[in-house]
Amino acid sequence: MKRIVPYLFLLPLILLILLFYIIPVLSTIYISVTDMGRSLRGDFVGLKNFTRMFSMEDPVMSRILLNTLLYLGGALVITIVGGLLLANATTSLGNRAGGFFRLIWFLPRATPPVVWAFLWIWAFDPTKFGLLNMILQHLNIPEKSWMSLYPMLIVILANGVLGIPYTMTILSAALGNIPAEIIEAARIDGAKGWRITIRIKIPLIWWPLSFLTIWHTLSFLTTFQYILMITGGGPFYASTPLALYTYSKAFQNMELGYGSALALVLILLSMIIILTFRKLLGLKKEA
């Protein structure tokens, strides 16, 4: 009796892990070698879904991969550089003024995804009532349909900015932990503001900085809901990275087999990243 009691405590957790992690991973592998469609039944087709991915049978694939790289790189730069700039400026300002700006930059994290998407949709709305067009019209610049002109840029901005609050919070804490004497000593030696940041502060926060880079790489690689809502991936795949392509193949074209094969590629990529950087991600046993 005594030996099973701990498992009773763990039963709900284990059941949910089985249902939503283990079985889905195994199912993804299974579905990816079938031609499953809308009926949720499929016949074994071997590796056909995978060869389709890397051959001319899927003519948009190269486009998708390029988009993935662009999106990943762009959003990462915005999140990391933006968060670093904000953290640096707010910590140098002290608690009151710095705290005020940090409060503003906390808003995106507390905003539900649909509202966040809506803010961007509307800011770049093609009519004169869109925020950007409205401002430009008052400056006598004609309205433009931004969404179809620069879909990738908007999608990168919306996702990149959303990562800033998290980056800023962690980097602020890291910067706050740097002993004041180190900065003071550098200053006495004649170092100027931005040189102190690059030569002294950044090396000292290298660890959290790399943690955030890996963390956001995983997150940007696999999240697609904001893109789905903002541009829908269009016009014609112009703003579709791999994760959204996976979703749209599976749930819009109802090609669950092919979608799963794409998902499996993403799962493998994520697992490689997680295992390679497990020390950096703090995935060491603590107990």
Place this chain on the structure above:
Amino acid sequence: MMVAAKWKKTVSISFLSLLSVPLLLLYVWLLFNSINGKPLYSLFPDQLSLRSWFQLFSRLPAASGMPESVFPIIGNTLIVACGVMILNLFVCGLAGYAISRLKFKGKDLLLSSLLIMKAFPLLILLIATYFVLFYLRLLNSFLSVILARTAMELVMGTWIIKGFFDNIPLEIEESAKIDGCSLFTLWRKIMIPLVKPGLFAVGIMAFIGGWSDFIFVYTFIFDQSKWTLSVFLYSLISSQESVDYNFLSTVSIFYMLPTIMMYGFVQKGLTKGVLGGGIK
């Protein structure tokens, strides 16, 4: 020296304002539109009106395929949010205690899988999850969303609550055991009340997660009668008919108010949890 410091401060503030004004503008624009009678064509309200707020709580603006009243939608959103909160607290409260205090076979395996799951993005499994829910006959039910969302929240939650249990002195348990308490009674009557702050933070995070969920509701729910606020708002945004911007802003503001307020409550605890769990 003083002049230089002041100068530096001015530069910092102007730089921060430059970055923050566009972001703040997005939110102010939303707020002002929700209290204006017609779509804003300047930065300030020019026709103050609570028209769209009255619309929200009486009869929704008529549009084909849209619900008539917002109250069932709010009710659905609350069902999902509370469901995720209760289930998550139950799962994390039990598991956090077992991991912190009990000895069992396979603990190492469980700990390392939990650590990997912390970084593993659950959304890549959406297709397979859909498939699993189909076989459980749970598609198109609130339970599907509640379960999936809880699975997403529980890793962090278990970790935070385990941390709270770790901090309770062992003597408290020892004396209760000597008094002949069974393990479940001990857990329920003595241990759970001691980790209330942790449960509070984890509960609010889970509530926010359920309240703001979009992708699970959008993928697993087909009936309009089961819409939550997120899918309702998304349908309004993507509807082909002409969009009433003022009304959309009102729905958005109403929808985000609870999450903003609750995030404010737990911000400190969250930052600590994230920092403690993320980097050492």
